[in-house]
Amino acid sequence: AHLESYGRLRDVRVTVLCGGIGGARFLLGLRTLGHDVTAVANTGDDLTVLGLRISPDVDSIVYTLGGGISTERGWGREGETFRVRDELTAYAESVAAASALVPSWFGLGDLDLATHLIRSRWLADGVALSTATRWLCERWRTGVTVIPATDDSVETHVHLNDATTVHFQEWWVRFRAQVPATHFEVRGAAAATPAPGVLEAIAEADVVLFAPSNPVVSIGVILEVPAIADAVRSTSAPVVGLSPIIGGAAVRGMADACLSAIGVSTSAEAVARHYGCRRDGGLIDGWLVDDVDEAAVGVLREAGISCRAVPLLMHDVDATAAMARAALDLALGGARD
Numbered sequence: 001a002h003l004e005s006y007g008r009l010r011d012v013r014v015t016v017l018c019g020g021i022g023g024a025r026f027l028l029g030l031r032t033l034g035h036d037v038t039a040v041a042n043t044g045d046d047l048t049v050l051g052l053r054i055s056p057d058v059d060s061i062v063y064t065l066g067g068g069i070s071t072e073r074g075w076g077r078e079g080e081t082f083r084v085r086d087e088l089t090a091y092a093e094s095v096a097a098a099s100a101l102v103p104s105w106f107g108l109g110d111l112d113l114a115t116h117l118i119r120s121r122w123l124a125d126g127v128a129l130s131t132a133t134r135w136l137c138e139r140w141r142t143g144v145t146v147i148p149a150t151d152d153s154v155e156t157h158v159h160l161n162d163a164t165t166v167h168f169q170e171w172w173v174r175f176r177a178q179v180p181a182t183h184f185e186v187r188g189a190a191a192a193t194p195a196p197g198v199l200e201a202i203a204e205a206d207v208v209l210f211a212p213s214n215p216v217v218s219i220g221v222i223l224e225v226p227a228i229a230d231a232v233r234s235t236s237a238p239v240v241g242l243s244p245i246i247g248g249a250a251v252r253g254m255a256d257a258c259l260s261a262i263g264v265s266t267s268a269e270a271v272a273r274h275y276g277c278r279r280d281g282g283l284i285d286g287w288l289v290d291d292v293d294e295a296a297v298g299v300l301r302e303a304g305i306s307c308r309a310v311p312l313l314m315h316d317v318d319a320t321a322a323m324a325r326a327a328l329d330l331a332l333g334g335a336r337d
């Protein structure tokens with residue numbers, strides 16, 4: 001039924017700002033609708049380990065769309081082994097000069113390492129991250145255009161209570177976001193320019209979506225690239241987000257720790273207000289909340305944000321496709337509001 005309102009439009013161009021695991025699962029559902037989809041991926045999680053450049057969110061998206069993701073972990077490869085990691089650990093435990101180089105808390109699988117090896121070689125040869133990502137997509141037949149938000153180096157670093165800072169991955173994986181953060185510093189973002197194709201994908205889209213990804217360290221980091229935020233503010237396409245918060249809790253990951261660090265409460269309504277209504281200089285026109293957050297619909301509509309409550313749990317591809325359809329319907333078929 002939702003399809004009826006926009007179903008007559010053909011070749012709908014959908015551009016999705018997204019993070020890793022949640023963003024990847026959302027794309028899997030959206031892809032089934034058969035539209036022309038471009039994903040703009042967060043690069044703030046990127047890090048260098050032993051000289052290898054790792055792009056966790058890009059890789060989660062590419063592996064998920066290519067059917068190679070570990071469905072249990074949500075990151076890395078299915079059928080993975082960790083023999084190289086174990087060997088590196090043996091070096092780290094017996095050689096002082098190795099211990100500082102091998103992060104014991106970060107598990108690089110053997111299959112995953114092939115991606116980091118080939119990408120790092122391309123980057124060393126002067127290939128842009130966006131081109132390297134396009135080549136990864138060729139191997140994985142993603143069916144979706146995946147573009148890193150920027151080719152420039154952007155890394156999220158987390159300021160802690162004791163005035164020290166750690167890379168986002170160390171805070172997320174090693175400390176499981178349990179050490180309170182006082183501030184997220186997105187190093188390199190202010191001077192970064194969007195990767196080729198990003199601005200066009202936002203300006204020429206029929207719909208721009210914010211995937212149900214972390215609003216602070218995923219979507220928020222993409223929007224720290226000034227020209228990307230400007231493009232979202234000025235596109236003629238409707239901009240609709242899907243809440244990653246359901247019933248006052250993060251569905252995946254540890255978004256609550258990120259939201260509290262920036263003074264936003266963990267609720268679907270608060271995240272929508274944080275993005276802000278585009279009419280008032282904010283970033284979104286519409287917002288989908290889960291059925292349990294139905295109470296937010298009226299107040300957000302009063303605040304100028306077109307809002308609807310639908311099931312937002314990505315149980316399987318069909319449920320996720322229904323979410324994507326509801327988001328497109330809210331964006332393009334908003335007549336019922």
Ligand code: FO1
Nearest residue numbers: 020021045055056059075105106107108173
């Ligand atoms: N997450 C973990 O919880 N532990 C790991 O050891 C780990 C390794 C890892 C290696 C490559 C990669 O692409 C992702 C990896 N992740 C790991 C996931 C990643 O840290 C985060 O979940 C994302 O960056 C957040 O979107």
